[in-house]
């Protein structure tokens with residue numbers, strides 16, 4: 309991702325947390341970013357606080373899931389976060405992160 313966005317001079321800030329509160333604080337603390345790529349993990353199904361934080365995030369953001377959630381259990385087929393994303397990528401493995409970074413370049417004006 310860092311290599312993809314470097315063409316615009318952007319840097320990647322990378323955060324990984326297990327707790328929803330830490331994720332919410334991170335989203336809220338970074339409104340000054342060009343955009344975001346978020347894999348909410350299982351919080352896609354019930355992370356309403358994260359959903360609200362992402363809905364308030366003022367920049368484009370892409371939801372990424374490494375696995376094809378539609379090919380998995382029924383409970384993974386609905387996302388509470390996806391509807392407030394600029395776009396969603398799933399099932400393409402970790403390439404999804406690179407593709408999301410590329411999509412952000414297109415969504416954010418120079």
Ligand SMILES: O=C1C[C@@](O)(C(=O)O)C[C@@H](O)[C@@H]1O
Nearest residue numbers: 347348349350373374375384
């Ligand atoms: O934690 C994960 C991983 C995941 O977000 C993925 O990247 O495929 C898909 C989620 O349903 C699951 O809970």
